[in-house]
Amino acid sequence: MATPTPAPPHGPSLGPSLGPSPDQSPGEQPPHTVAPGPMLRRGPRPLALHLSGALTSMPFARSSTGSNDGSTSSKTGFPLPPGLPGGDPAALDPVFLAGVAAYRRHPYQRVDPAPPPVLWAQGDMRVLDYAPTGGRPVLFVPSLINRAYVLDLMPGPAAGGVSILRDLAARGLRPLLVDWGWPGEAERRLDCAGYVTERLEPALAAIAAQCGGPVTLAGYCMGGLLAVAAAQRRPGLVRALALLATPWDFSTLPPGTAGALAHIIAPYAGLMALTGTVPVDALQTAFAAIDPPGIIRKFRRFADMAPDDPRTALFAAMEDWLGDGVPLAAPAAIACLRDWYGANQPMRECWQVGGTTIRPSTLALPTLVAIPERDRIVPPESARPLAAQIPHATELPVAGGHVGMVAGPRARDLLGAPLAAWLLRHG
Numbered sequence: 001m002a003t004p005t006p007a008p009p010h011g012p013s014l015g016p017s018l019g020p021s022p023d024q025s026p027g028e029q030p031p032h033t034v035a036p037g038p039m040l041r042r043g044p045r046p047l048a049l050h051l052s053g054a055l056t057s058m059p060f061a062r063s064s065t066g067s068n069d070g071s072t073s074s075k076t077g078f079p080l081p082p083g084l085p086g087g088d089p090a091a092l093d094p095v096f097l098a099g100v101a102a103y104r105r106h107p108y109q110r111v112d113p114a115p116p117p118v119l120w121a122q123g124d125m126r127v128l129d130y131a132p133t134g135g136r137p138v139l140f141v142p143s144l145i146n147r148a149y150v151l152d153l154m155p156g157p158a159a160g161g162v163s164i165l166r167d168l169a170a171r172g173l174r175p176l177l178v179d180w181g182w183p184g185e186a187e188r189r190l191d192c193a194g195y196v197t198e199r200l201e202p203a204l205a206a207i208a209a210q211c212g213g214p215v216t217l218a219g220y221c222m223g224g225l226l227a228v229a230a231a232q233r234r235p236g237l238v239r240a241l242a243l244l245a246t247p248w249d250f251s252t253l254p255p256g257t258a259g260a261l262a263h264i265i266a267p268y269a270g271l272m273a274l275t276g277t278v279p280v281d282a283l284q285t286a287f288a289a290i291d292p293p294g295i296i297r298k299f300r301r302f303a304d305m306a307p308d309d310p311r312t313a314l315f316a317a318m319e320d321w322l323g324d325g326v327p328l329a330a331p332a333a334i335a336c337l338r339d340w341y342g343a344n345q346p347m348r349e350c351w352q353v354g355g356t357t358i359r360p361s362t363l364a365l366p367t368l369v370a371i372p373e374r375d376r377i378v379p380p381e382s383a384r385p386l387a388a389q390i391p392h393a394t395e396l397p398v399a400g401g402h403v404g405m406v407a408g409p410r411a412r413d414l415l416g417a418p419l420a421a422w423l424l425r426h427g
Helices: 047-057 094-105 148-152 164-170 192-211 222-233 257-275 280-288 292-303 311-323 330-342 380-389 411-426
Strands: 118-122 125-129 136-141 173-179 215-220 238-244 367-372 394-398
Touching: 047 094, 047 280, 047 292, 094 292, 094 311, 118 192, 125 192, 136 192, 136 222, 136 411, 148 164, 148 173, 164 173, 164 411, 173 192, 173 411, 192 215, 192 222, 192 330, 215 222, 215 411, 222 238, 238 411, 257 280, 257 330, 280 311, 292 311, 367 380, 367 411, 380 394, 394 411
Parallel strands: 136 173, 136 215, 215 238, 238 367, 367 394
Antiparallel strands: 118 125, 125 173
């Protein structure tokens, strides 16, 4: 593979250099000028949605003037190509565009110098072992929607490495990671309850047998709900329970969330019927809809980072992970929208899994509930009721966001250290 060309300051473009706008002299260059060069990524995903958002939601990017041939230009934005139809001319914010282009050209690539071995597998699901030589076993259960390696985001030395699993292994634990994989034929018929009874519980039983006794379950986001159900249904296999940014009371989310998500997914109904999954683009659109201005802001900040700033590698790693999604089994998506977001069954203690009504109030095991204080995906108001329902649960506030708590630059200190201490004490 050819060595990537280093990006110039704020350097990459989405294509050939657009050159100066008509109201600039040939020698004058606007701030955040971009230059041509090889693109190493296709993202951020969905790119068209982000670019459209930059066109329509940035007031300062809309002060443009029209030319006789229908093209537009702006002192604060890039000119639109001539001949495009449009009533109200607009130009893309150059700082946002430079940030997107800089990301598309960043040389970072995720390379795992020591891939963890597979401890157990069924269908397309695998359990990866991050400390085969020993330590107290902790089975991490991530969301079904995004790739599991967010908990092992940067296994190499880049930017110091960001991997909460390898950090926990270094602290004397044996992290085991459920990698749900790409839903195959068997997984495409599973709803949320089916993922518990037909995937998580068999894995838990096999691992407990291999490890010689019950193990600790650690659920992240959507995986936390699955972990709660497995812990209640298989108490003899679970020694302790850690729940990280786990939603529970869905009534605390913004009004109309279920309807909005259903509206985003509805156009894909035919494809869902054909493939048995909700496609990645539908899921990415749903996540992008949570905070569209936030996406624009983060790429503007990225454009202002120096190319040699080590934070740029972490940014690229995070965006790569966000764009590297997997489809969601259609029955699981429907159950999630209908039973969780729509009917709030977990909070009302009427969610059924394999004939069992899931009631956290019946759990009698050490439980830690970690709640990120700046979480926009799972607001603290949604997660706290779960801690209140579990007898004697310990609540751990984390000064971070939903993803930053496990993969941010301070994740090792904000979550890793207190989580390791609790796991070593109760695991």
